[in-house]
Amino acid sequence: MSKQVVQLSRVVIRFAGDSGDGMQLTGDRFTSETAGMGNDLSTLPDFPAEIRAPAGTLPGVSAFQLHFADHDIMTPGDSPNVLVAMNPAALKANLGDVPRGADIIVNTDEFTKRNLVKVGYETNPIEDGSLDPFKVHPIALTSMTVEALKGFDITKKDAERAKNMFALGLLCWLYHRPTEGTIDFLTAKFGNKPEIMKANLRAFEAGWSYGETTEEFSIQYEISPAPMRPGTYRNMSGNLALSYGLIAASKLSGLTLFLGSYPITPASDILHELSRHKRFGVMTFQAEDEISGVGAAIGASYGGALGVTTTSGPGVALKSEAIGLAVSLELPLLVVDVQRGGPSTGLPTKTEQADLLQAMFGRNGEAPVPIVAPQSPSDCFFAAIEAARIAITYRTPVFLLSDGYLANGSEPWCVPDVSTLAKIEPNFAYELNHEAADGTMEFWPYLRDPETLARPWAVPGTAGLEHRIGGIEKSDGAGTISYDPDNHDKMVRLRQAKVDAVARTIPDLVVDDPDGDARVLILGWGSTFGPIGAACRLVRAAGESVAQIHLRHLNPFPSNLGMILKSYDRVILPEMNLGQLSMLIRAEYLVDIIGYNQVRGMPFKSDELAAVITDVLESG
Amino acid sequence: MFSRAGEEDMTTDAFPALSLVPKADAPQSAKDFKSDQEVRWCPGCGDYAILSTVQSFLPDLGLKRENIVFVSGIGCSSRFPYYLDTFGLHSIHGRAPAIATGLATSRPDLSVWVITGDGDALSIGGNHLIHALRRNVNLKILLFNNRIYGLTKGQYSPTSERGKITKSSPQGSIDYSFNPVSLALGAEATFVARTIDSDRKHLTEVLTAAAAHEGTALVEIYQNCNIFNDDAWEPLKDTDTSDDFMMRLVHGEPIRFGKHQEKGVARKADGHLEVVEVAKAGLDNILSHDAHAKDPGLAFALSRLSNPRTLANTPIGVFRDITRPSYDRLMRDQIAEVIEAQGAGDLQTLLHGNDTWAVS
Numbered sequence: 001m002s003k004q005v006v007q008l009s010r011v012v013i014r015f016a017g018d019s020g021d022g023m024q025l026t027g028d029r030f031t032s033e034t035a036g037m038g039n040d041l042s043t044l045p046d047f048p049a050e051i052r053a054p055a056g057t058l059p060g061v062s063a064f065q066l067h068f069a070d071h072d073i074m075t076p077g078d079s080p081n082v083l084v085a086m087n088p089a090a091l092k093a094n095l096g097d098v099p100r101g102a103d104i105i106v107n108t109d110e111f112t113k114r115n116l117v118k119v120g121y122e123t124n125p126i127e128d129g130s131l132d133p134f135k136v137h138p139i140a141l142t143s144m145t146v147e148a149l150k151g152f153d154i155t156k157k158d159a160e161r162a163k164n165m166f167a168l169g170l171l172c173w174l175y176h177r178p179t180e181g182t183i184d185f186l187t188a189k190f191g192n193k194p195e196i197m198k199a200n201l202r203a204f205e206a207g208w209s210y211g212e213t214t215e216e217f218s219i220q221y222e223i224s225p226a227p228m229r230p231g232t233y234r235n236m237s238g239n240l241a242l243s244y245g246l247i248a249a250s251k252l253s254g255l256t257l258f259l260g261s262y263p264i265t266p267a268s269d270i271l272h273e274l275s276r277h278k279r280f281g282v283m284t285f286q287a288e289d290e291i292s293g294v295g296a297a298i299g300a301s302y303g304g305a306l307g308v309t310t311t312s313g314p315g316v317a318l319k320s321e322a323i324g325l326a327v328s329l330e331l332p333l334l335v336v337d338v339q340r341g342g343p344s345t346g347l348p349t350k351t352e353q354a355d356l357l358q359a360m361f362g363r364n365g366e367a368p369v370p371i372v373a374p375q376s377p378s379d380c381f382f383a384a385i386e387a388a389r390i391a392i393t394y395r396t397p398v399f400l401l402s403d404g405y406l407a408n409g410s411e412p413w414c415v416p417d418v419s420t421l422a423k424i425e426p427n428f429a430y431e432l433n434h435e436a437a438d439g440t441m442e443f444w445p446y447l448r449d450p451e452t453l454a455r456p457w458a459v460p461g462t463a464g465l466e467h468r469i470g471g472i473e474k475s476d477g478a479g480t481i482s483y484d485p486d487n488h489d490k491m492v493r494l495r496q497a498k499v500d501a502v503a504r505t506i507p508d509l510v511v512d513d514p515d516g517d518a519r520v521l522i523l524g525w526g527s528t529f530g531p532i533g534a535a536c537r538l539v540r541a542a543g544e545s546v547a548q549i550h551l552r553h554l555n556p557f558p559s560n561l562g563m564i565l566k567s568y569d570r571v572i573l574p575e576m577n578l579g580q581l582s583m584l585i586r587a588e589y590l591v592d593i594i595g596y597n598q599v600r601g602m603p604f605k606s607d608e609l610a611a612v613i614t615d616v617l618e619s620g
Numbered sequence: 621m622f623s624r625a626g627e628e629d630m631t632t633d634a635f636p637a638l639s640l641v642p643k644a645d646a647p648q649s650a651k652d653f654k655s656d657q658e659v660r661w662c663p664g665c666g667d668y669a670i671l672s673t674v675q676s677f678l679p680d681l682g683l684k685r686e687n688i689v690f691v692s693g694i695g696c697s698s699r700f701p702y703y704l705d706t707f708g709l710h711s712i713h714g715r716a717p718a719i720a721t722g723l724a725t726s727r728p729d730l731s732v733w734v735i736t737g738d739g740d741a742l743s744i745g746g747n748h749l750i751h752a753l754r755r756n757v758n759l760k761i762l763l764f765n766n767r768i769y770g771l772t773k774g775q776y777s778p779t780s781e782r783g784k785i786t787k788s789s790p791q792g793s794i795d796y797s798f799n800p801v802s803l804a805l806g807a808e809a810t811f812v813a814r815t816i817d818s819d820r821k822h823l824t825e826v827l828t829a830a831a832a833h834e835g836t837a838l839v840e841i842y843q844n845c846n847i848f849n850d851d852a853w854e855p856l857k858d859t860d861t862s863d864d865f866m867m868r869l870v871h872g873e874p875i876r877f878g879k880h881q882e883k884g885v886a887r888k889a890d891g892h893l894e895v896v897e898v899a900k901a902g903l904d905n906i907l908s909h910d911a912h913a914k915d916p917g918l919a920f921a922l923s924r925l926s927n928p929r930t931l932a933n934t935p936i937g938v939f940r941d942i943t944r945p946s947y948d949r950l951m952r953d954q955i956a957e958v959i960e961a962q963g964a965g966d967l968q969t970l971l972h973g974n975d976t977w978a979v980s
């Protein structure tokens with residue numbers, strides 16, 4: 001039976017099911033096939049903090065959204081065109097995001113009276129007409145999977161479990177996705193369980209064939225590859241890119257990468273990933289607590305390694321005192337904060353940008369720390385290298401502020417040629433550097449480089465440079481303990497000046513204003529880059545002008561930021577917090593900011609931001 | 621004597637645990653280890669004696685000075701690194717074992733020492749201490765125990781006896797105290813010893829044994845704070861009483877003490893240990909000390925004999941010294957094995973991964 005094929009330019013699919021239904025895996029596989037097709041794409045996993053919340057309940061729903069297109073896209077999509085709902089809970093939890101007219105594929109086997117009652121459906125939504133505004137495809141996914149696996153030597157439970165592969169097969173058929181990647185994947189994944197492997201492969205094929213033969217779907221869709229600059233591409237998630245960026249920084253600087261870390265969502269994947277790369281000499285130390293994680297990283301830096309600690313907001317709070325020590329010792333240190341909803345335990349698996357002021361000010365005393373924030377999942381690679389460059393060059397702790405959305409989201413990445421990445425020079429100290437009054441040469445651990453204001457990094461094992469330093473205030477230059485008032489005033493200012501000096505090596509911001517006549521500027525930082533960029537496109541497509549800049553360096557700011565801000569009538573700043581960057585910008589530049597703030601644990605939607613921009617444009 | 625490092629053999633072979641640390645080109649003296657900083661402890665503080673002994677002991681190791689690092693936390697004792705002409709890091713309260721773990725793990729060519737006190741190690745830094753001990757990181761931890769907070773001017777510490785009257789316990793402390801040796805043994809430590817600030821010879825012996833040990837060594841040093849807790853260890857120091865109060869543990873020898881070696885340690889019918897009169901119990905029933913016993917049970921039982929208030933029956937010496945691969949060695953071995961099997965990593969290959977597509 002040959003079916004009608006319709007060309008689409010973009011599609012948003014959301015897979016939703018119980019935590020145990022394998023939705024993240026299904027989404028990952030579909031993403032891989034889509035990446036291989038050459039579509040541009042962006043993904044948004046959304047899962048509960050509980051590992052296995054009670055089956056069939058609303059808190060247990062796990063979802064994976066994927067946006068793919070024949071053109072370049074910036075977000076995982078505002079709302080799904082297709083919802084795959086594996087049970088009533090998944091339908092109920094996600095229906096609010098589904099626009100009228102969208103397709104909903106439901107697994108009818110799970111719509112039992114018991115499951116309906118569990119989530120508060122009094123009648124079956126598939127039958128009671130409440131889904132009339134949508135194109136509903138009721139499919140008995142579980143029983144068809146079990147039927148297809150008759151004769152396999154596996155338990156009924158294992159057969160039922162393969163229903164996600166049936167669903168994946170069906171979606172792959174519907175959107176013309178290749179199947180080889182998934183076949184290879186399943187073959188490798190279940191290599192030591194051949195019967196389970198065959199069953200999953202069979203379920204996947206059965207789903208595909210079902211699409212081909214059923215009358216439920218009369219149309220197949222095609223989305224052409226997106227034009228992209230030539231190169232080798234792969235799909236890249238934020239935590240993976242960040243891990244690779246750290247390994248790259250270690251290579252580029254020639255320093256051993258030492259990670260001290262305590263498990264915490266959503267940063268643990270970086271610990272997992274780096275622990276797999278011993279071939280690069282990476283040392284991963286799973287510490288007894290957050291403080292030990294950063295402490296060990298400082299110890300490794302003192303010994304001449306690239307010390308890194310990875311965590312999320314609650315962990316940063318615990319590390320504060322040690323980060324202050326690194327400020328005082330003036331040693332390189334990377335503090336990676338994959339931000340999540342706060343305060344306290346907050347929303348461990350949801351995203352937020354509310355640690356900016358913690359990174360900026362969350363220490364005792366005047367303790368300035370440079371801050372770098374990646375703007376997309378794959379950008380975590382370059383942001384990690386940049387953070388390492390600043391840390392090593394300026395002998396300072398540096399915050400790298402990722403977030404849950406970047407960490408778990410993914411996008412195609414044009415693999416860089418490593419020979420194009422700039423080396424990082426550690427410039428270890430080997431020589432005595434100061435002439436004492438009696439004419440002998442001595443070593444002064446706080447004699448600064450006049451350009452960067454960085455102090456010499458003399459590591460243990462360097463003959464003649466033995467010295468003692470600590471968290472107590474040190475005399476300028478000699479670095480011996482000093483309680484002198486003028487010296488302290490000078491050292492506080494010097495540490496600030498050193499961080500300020502980083503700005504000299506930060507590239508100027510380039511305003512994105514294709515029309516060239518915008519009077520309103522939209523400013524953002526971190527993971528809001530995608531939604532803001534997509535919103536600007538919507539506004540411009542409607543014939544309006546808006547200019548955009550996005551900050552990668554939050555401390556210090558790029559040198560031309562103030563001038564840019566002052567050249568627009570109004571500045572809009574969306575943030576997933578209550579206005580933290582707005583506060584810093586107002587304080588620094590005395591420029592007023594129109595903040596747009598939301599802390600729902602989810603990224604902004606582009607149409608929502610477009611409406612914000614349009615409102616400001618119209619009110620002018 | 622300690623079987624692991626005899627005094628007669630002070631060549632580098634006496635310190636297999638330091639085999640990766642470069643050796644000094646010429647003999648050193650205590651003077652080589654004195655820094656130019658003015659020592660600022662209160663006159664009469666027990667820390668002076670420890671510093672002087674350590675400065676005299678370090679030349680015995682025969683290591684390059686620049687490959688020795690002292691890391692400390694916060695407290696009177698933690699000023700120690702400033703006075704030694706080695707590399708030194710005076711860190712933050714309680715965190716020295718964590719910082720030293722990162723340093724020792726990434727730098728096998730260093731001899732890393734942690735200087736800490738009873739408040740620093742057992743109160744604010746308790747978590748780092750026990751985890752360093754169980755991991756067996758190549759660190760030597762010197763815990764100066766003066767049973768008081770000195771630097772903050774006299775509050776009771778985790779080793780202060782219950783009932784102690786201090787600035788923060790005017791009616792007497794209601795805290796029950798830690799026994800650092802028992803704690804370390806419970807934390808799976810591979811080397812645990814106790815010694816006394818003023819006993820230069822014994823302190824040197826214990827430091828020597830600790831240096832020879834691969835992995836974490838915990839050395840509790842009874843130290844006198846003459847300002848806030850004077851004479852806390854007096855029964856052990858006073859030559860009139862010390863023989864009666866203190867038992868010196870020597871590996872392989874019967875555990876006997878008293879002015880005339882008239883007391884000894886024997887096992888009770890219920891399995892516990894007790895102090896007995898040797899004459900009554902018979903020499904055959906006196907336990908011999910085995911610092912290398914795999915099971916820490918007896919070492920723990922020995923650590924429980926002392927009375928925390930009167931200090932009667934206090935053992936000093938090496939309680940436990942067993943062989944277990946150090947954490948840092950295991951980590952280096954894992955890395956070496958992977959590189960041996962798969963070759964060193966190539967960054968470009970890593971970035972490519974195995975699921976790419978080309979756009980031309």
Ligand code: SF4
Nearest residue numbers: 662665696770845846
């Ligand atoms: S307060 Fe006590 S421990 Fe501290 S330096 Fe003075 S005597 Fe020594």
